[in-house]
Amino acid sequence: MKVYEKAPAKINLSLDVLRKREDGYHEVEMIMTMVDLADRLEMEELPRDTIIISSQAGYIPLDEKNLAFQAAKLIKERYGVKKGVYIHLDKRIPVSAGLAGGSTDAAATLRGLNRLWDLNIPSQELQKLGEELGSDVPFCVTGGTAIARGRGEKLTPLGAPPPCWVVLVKPPINVSTADVYGRFRVDRIERRPRTQDLLRAIDASDFAGMCGALGNVLEEVTIPMHPEVRYIKESMLRLGADGALMSGSGPTVFALVQRESKLARIYNGLRGFCREVHVVRLLATPLEQTRT
Numbered sequence: 001m002k003v004y005e006k007a008p009a010k011i012n013l014s015l016d017v018l019r020k021r022e023d024g025y026h027e028v029e030m031i032m033t034m035v036d037l038a039d040r041l042e043m044e045e046l047p048r049d050t051i052i053i054s055s056q057a058g059y060i061p062l063d064e065k066n067l068a069f070q071a072a073k074l075i076k077e078r079y080g081v082k083k084g085v086y087i088h089l090d091k092r093i094p095v096s097a098g099l100a101g102g103s104t105d106a107a108a109t110l111r112g113l114n115r116l117w118d119l120n121i122p123s124q125e126l127q128k129l130g131e132e133l134g135s136d137v138p139f140c141v142t143g144g145t146a147i148a149r150g151r152g153e154k155l156t157p158l159g160a161p162p163p164c165w166v167v168l169v170k171p172p173i174n175v176s177t178a179d180v181y182g183r184f185r186v187d188r189i190e191r192r193p194r195t196q197d198l199l200r201a202i203d204a205s206d207f208a209g210m211c212g213a214l215g216n217v218l219e220e221v222t223i224p225m226h227p228e229v230r231y232i233k234e235s236m237l238r239l240g241a242d243g244a245l246m247s248g249s250g251p252t253v254f255a256l257v258q259r260e261s262k263l264a265r266i267y268n269g270l271r272g273f274c275r276e277v278h279v280v281r282l283l284a285t286p287l288e289q290t291r292t
């Protein structure tokens with residue numbers, strides 16, 4: 001028996017940090033959605049009680065450090081499953097990019113093994129399990145569009161934002177989420193995202209309003225370390241993008257573009273100095289409704 005899952009990348013339309021908590025995590029308020037840039041997972045039952053991960057990507061761990069491995073181990077232990085699984089990861093999401101590549105693989109593994117082993121675990125329970133794997137995993141379990149609070153696990157679903165194109169640029173640098181949060185100082189933030197305006201714009205399907213209200217406080221940490229992030233953002237806007245923002249802790253920058261006719265200019269302009277440019281659509285409805 002085999003199951004397949006698509007594991008899309010997330011982007012943060014807004015990211016605000018409210019305070020540092022006693023447990024070392026940061027209390028956040030962020031609006032998250034997904035894009036149609038996705039890893040593909042193939043999961044096949046094994047007769048032996050073991051977890052084996054493979055991938056065409058040579059740059060991610062394939063042992064217990066892989067988040068898909070950790071997700072499989074967790075679900076096996078928690079539900080007393082004695083069977084094994086072989087997971088092949090077709091990795092297409094850039095790594096350490098602010099796109100939750102590992103988290104979405106973990107979430108896809110939870111969804112896939114739930115089906116493979118007929119466990120009938122409800123989505124909310126899968127999200128709870130996901131919390132043990134990482135702050136972004138609960139959102140990645142259901143996808144869609146949501147506002148996340150707490151350390152990212154307290155989710156309120158939102159309606160889909162107005163449809164648009166998303167141009168993603170991943171500069172050739174790796175950024176560690178823990179390092180960015182570690183350097184973050186809440187009292188030094190100069191510009192916060194306009195979260196309420198963004199919520200209103202999404203609700204009213206107001207594309208221009210949405211682009212005007214984008215914001216991410218972690219830019220204030222990542223941009224001084226990697227000024228190319230600002231340059232990419234400014235280039236996107238100069239080439240005609242309607243809005244541009246760094247996703248998560250970075251370094252990926254995304255542009256929102258409403259009119260298809262603008263895409264060629266933006267893509268070609270960015271390709272002039274960036275190797276990794278992806279043009280995709282927003283994937284703003286929950287995954288259960290879109291699974292292929």
Ligand SMILES: C[C@@](CO)(OP(=O)(O)O)[C@H](O)COP(=O)(O)OP(=O)(O)OC[C@H]1O[C@@H](n2ccc(N)nc2=O)[C@H](O)[C@@H]1O
Pocket residue numbers: 012015024025026027028030097098099100101103133134135136137150151152177178181182247248249250
């Ligand atoms: C910044 C965001 C925005 O969506 O995404 P990425 O840039 O990683 O994609 C997330 O908050 C990242 O979530 P995730 O990558 O799952 O983080 P975790 O594995 O739980 O935590 C990694 C480390 O980041 C810090 N961390 C994470 C979440 C949070 N709310 N506060 C924190 O301080 C902690 O130091 C933690 O040890």
Ligand SMILES: Nc1ncnc2c1ncn2[C@@H]1O[C@H](COP(=O)(O)OP(=O)(O)O)[C@@H](O)[C@H]1O
Pocket residue numbers: 059060061065066067068089094095096097098099100101102103105106175177248249250
């Ligand atoms: N399945 C996976 N895909 C990508 N990275 C993974 C995976 N499992 C573990 N990792 C590790 O997780 C770290 C963060 O990767 P990633 O989830 O891509 O970052 P981000 O959340 O910033 O997009 C990397 O150090 C990577 O080696």
